[in-house]
Amino acid sequence: DGSPVKMGDTTTPVRALIKAQAHIGREEAAFRASLPGVALHQGEYDLYMDWVYQYGTGAWLKSSMRRELLAGNYVPACNALLDYRKLTSARQEGPGWVVSKRDAQGRPTRWEFDCSTPGNKVCRGVWTRQQERHAKCMALQ
Incomplete structure (x- = not known):
């Protein structure tokens, strides 16, 4: 929900689920509203919601996936998932940063x-997650 979290903060499993469900519910409502008239397979819905949960509604609203879905271009929307593979920082973190x-x-x-x-x-998991989303998306086309 955007609340600051510090090392050592604790919660109960039940409280964590309640917070997660509330956050996901808000994100899901914004996601649905952002795709008027777009028909999605349940699998597509789930993987794009997973993307929204990782990157946020603001990034979704500006994303090429959303733009392609609104135009009815489902395969290009899947392919656009692979565009989201970079980390950014206000400073050079080490080798490979440009x-x-x-x-x-x-x-x-x-x-x-x-x-x-x-x-x-540095962030191999970001890329493998995008590849997995892309493969699932393409399998639904």
């Missing part, structure tokens, strides 16, 4: 790392 934005004087202000980089130990 400048993605600069200020007016040309100084770097944002860095990014491509999680699809073979053998990376």
Whole structure:
């Protein structure tokens, strides 16, 4: 729900489920409202909701997946899942990070790392998760 979490914070399993369900319910309502007239298979609905839960409604509203679905382009929407494979940071975190934005004087202000980089130990899971979503999506087409 956006509440700050600190190391050492604890909760009960029941309380965690209640918070998760409330958060997912809000995200789900916004997701449904963002796709007027779009028919989705239950599997597509589930995988795009999983994406929304990871990246947020704001990212979904600007996403190429949503744009393609609104246009009735289901396969390109699946393929667009693979575009979401990068991490960004306000500083260069290490090898493999490249400048993605600069200020007016040309100084770097944002860095990014491509999680699809073979053998990376930075964010490999981001890429494998997108590949899994893409495979599931394509299997439904």
